[in-house]
Amino acid sequence: MDFTFLIDKTILVAIIFAISLGIAAYSTYFERKFAGFFQDRIGPDRAGPFGILQPIADGVKLVMKEEIIPAGANPFLFIAGPSLSMLTACMTTAVLPWGSYLEIGGRKIPLQVADVNIGILYVFGVVSLGVYGLMIGGWASNNKFSLLGAIRAASQNISYEIAMGLSIIALVMMSGTLSIGTIVEQQQNSYWYVVLQPLGFLIFLICSFAETNRTPFDLPECEAELVGGYHTEYSSMKLGFYLFAEYTNMFVSSAVMSALYFGGYSVPFISALHLDQNLVAIIGTLAFFGKILFFIFFFMWVRWTIPRFRYDQLMKLGWQILIPLSIINIVLTGIFILVFDK
C-alpha cells in the first residue's frame, strides 16, 4: 500500500463529497425555481441575483436556529436519527465511477473512489441502511405523528427494496459482473443497458422514487394526515439534515441510474475522434453530470406534476405489481440471453 494511493483517494473523496453536497444544496434552489415555473410564479429571487444565494442563506439560517429537543424525546437517538440519514446518504458515492482515468505525470488516476467487486451490492446495502435514520428519528421524537411517519417510511422503503433488487438482477445477468466500473465500460462499446433492459429500468426508476420518498411516494411526510411525518419535531440543522439527505439521495439515485442504465461517463462515438485521454475523461465526466442533472430535473418534474398515492395503492404497487413484473423481467431476460446471445 503506497502513500500516493492514499493521497489520491483522499483528494478524490473530498472533491466528490464537495460536489455532491453542492449539487444537493443547489437542487433545493432549482426545485423551488422549477416549482415556481410550473405554477407560473417567480420562485425565490431575494438572496442575490435571481435568488442564486438562496441555498447558502437557507443553510446559514438552519445552523443559526434554536435547537429544540422535546421533553419526552430520547436525546441521544433524537440526534442520531438525522445524523444517520445524512451519513448513509453520503456513503454511496464511493463506488460510482465519475470518469475513466486521468494521466498526470505518467500515472493513471482512475476517477472512481473504490472500484469494488461487489459495487451494486454495496449500493444496495447502503440503501437498506437508510431506513434507520428515519425510523430512529421518528421513534425518538415520542410523537404520534412522527411514529406513524417513521413506520410508514420504513415499510415503504423495505417494500420497494425487493423490487429494486430484483430489477437489478436482470441487468447483472447481462453484464455478468457487479462492479459498476465494469458495467459502465461495457456500455461504452455497446448499447446502453436501457435499450436492453427497458422494463428493468422502469421498475428501477419507480423504486428509486419510492426509496428517496419523493412525490408521488412521499407518504411518510404527507402534510394532510401526518403534519410533517417523521420530522415533525425536528428543528434547526437536524431538520436540515433530513431534508438535505433527501436531496443527496436524489442526486445519488440519479447517478446510479445514469451509471447502470445510461452509460455513465461514456459518450457515444467519442473513441472515433482520437482525442487525448485526459480530454476524453473530462468530457466523459461532464457528460455523466449532464445525465445526472437531467434525472434530478426529472425527479422535480414528476413531483410538480403527479399527485400522491394512497398508502394502500403504494403497497399494492410495490408488492403485487412490481415484484411479479420484475420476476417476469428476469425470466424474459434469461430466455433472451439463452436464445440470442450464447
Place this chain on the structure above:
Amino acid sequence: MKEFFYFLSFLAVLTSLMVVVAKNPVHSVLYLIMTFFAIAGHYILLNAQFLAVVHIIVYAGAIMVLFLFVIMFLNLNAETEPQKPLILKVAAGVAAGLLFLTLVAAFKGAENQVAVTGGDSQIGLIKNLGKVLFNDFLLPFEITSLLFLSAMIGAVMLAKKDTPEGPKSKDLKKEMLLEKEII
C-alpha cells in the same frame, strides 16, 4: 492488516457487550448493528467480499429492521416495564457463566489453527462462490427455497389468524360506503 484485525475484534467485543449492557433496547439494536459492521470488516480482511456485503444487507439491513419493528411494537413505557426479581438475575448470570466456561473449554481443546486463507485468496468473490453454490451445492440451495416457503406461510398464518370475510367486515365496508356518499 494485523492492526485492523485487532481493532475490529476489539470493536466487535465491545459493541456486543454494549448490546447486553445498554438499558434502552433501541440502543442495543444500534450497538448490534455496529457489531455486524465489525464482523463484516473481518470478512473483508479475509477477502470474502460477497459474504461481507451480504452480512450487512441481510443482518444489518433486514433482520435488524425487523428487530426495530418488534421493539417499537412493545409497550416501552417505564411504568409497564416488569422488574425482574433478583433470583432470576442470579440464575441468568450463572447460566451465562456456565455457557462461557463451556465455550472457553471447547476452544482450549481445539488446535491452534493458523488462518486457512490469507487476505489474497480469491475464493470468496461472488463469481467463484456462485460457481460452487450452483454446481456442488445444488440440492441444499433448492431446499432453502422450501424453507422460505414454510417460513412465509408460517408468518402469514400467525399474523392473519382470524380473517375469514365475516359479515362484520362487510358491514364495515357498507358503512364506509355510506359515509362516503354522505360526504
Place this chain on the structure above:
Amino acid sequence: METNLPVDYLPILIQFFVAAGFVVTTMVLTHLVGPKRDSKNKLESFECGIESVGNARNPFSIKYFLTAILFVLFDVEVIFMYPWAVNFRELGIFGFVEMLIFMTFLLVGFFYVIKRKALDWE
C-alpha cells in the same frame, strides 16, 4: 482474472471518515451557534395545539410487522439470485432451470400471501 484485495475497501473507509466528520462538525456547530430559550410549552410534543394524551409508545398495526417479516424472507431470496445472475452465461440452461424451480417455490409462497390478503391495506 484480475485479483481483488481487501485494500480496495480502504477508500470507502476514508469516505466514511469524511462523511462522519462532516456530520459531527455540523451537529456540534449548530449546537454551539443556535440560541437556547427553552420553555415548558415549547418542549411539549406537537399535536396541533391539542394537549397530548399519553405518549407515542403505542403498539401499531400488525400489517407493518408482517411486511417486515416478508421483507426479510424476500431479501434473502434476492441475495441468493446475485451469485446466480453473475454466473448466468457459464451456468447456461441448467442454471436457468435450477433458478426456475427456486422461483416456483417462491411464487407459490407469494401467491399464498396474496390469496390470504396479507398484503392488502384496506
